[in-house]
Amino acid sequence: MATATLATKSNDTTGYITRPNFEEKFRSTKVQEILYSCISDILGDKKFEQEACAEWTKAITINIRDRLKAANMKFDRYKFIVQCIIGENKGQGVKYGCRCLWDSDTDGMAEYVYLNESLFCAVAAFGIFYY
Numbered sequence: 001m002a003t004a005t006l007a008t009k010s011n012d013t014t015g016y017i018t019r020p021n022f023e024e025k026f027r028s029t030k031v032q033e034i035l036y037s038c039i040s041d042i043l044g045d046k047k048f049e050q051e052a053c054a055e056w057t058k059a060i061t062i063n064i065r066d067r068l069k070a071a072n073m074k075f076d077r078y079k080f081i082v083q084c085i086i087g088e089n090k091g092q093g094v095k096y097g098c099r100c101l102w103d104s105d106t107d108g109m110a111e112y113v114y115l116n117e118s119l120f121c122a123v124a125a126f127g128i129f130y131y
Contacts, residue, residue, distance in 0.1 A: 026108035026127040035112035
């Protein structure tokens with residue numbers, strides 16, 4: 001028990017933390033709740049407008065990033081990347097992909113797809129642990 005206390009103290013003083021604690025890990029289910037609430041707040045029941053899509057995507061990504069940074073989930077050592085795509089929903093199929101190089105023990109991602117009768121919105125949030 002004394003060695004665990006010493007190890008914790010040495011990590012706090014030196015700053016060489018290579019892995020997050022269990023409580024500080026990126027939780028995709030919690031982040032999905034944030035994605036859902038941000039998209040619902042901004043898009044609500046809006047109809048597709050091509051001129052407004054750029055403004056909506058910027059508002060969504062900034063809102064998600066700010067909520068992730070302000071969240072009480074202890075994401076202090078994480079850097080966030082948020083991607084948002086809005087398009088017109090006419091019954092077509094859409095494929096959305098990305099490639100990342102990361103550490104699967106510490107980094108994570110969450111995604112959410114919002115649909116209504118006139119538009120779709122696909123959002124992905126990536127959390128990368130900052131060593």
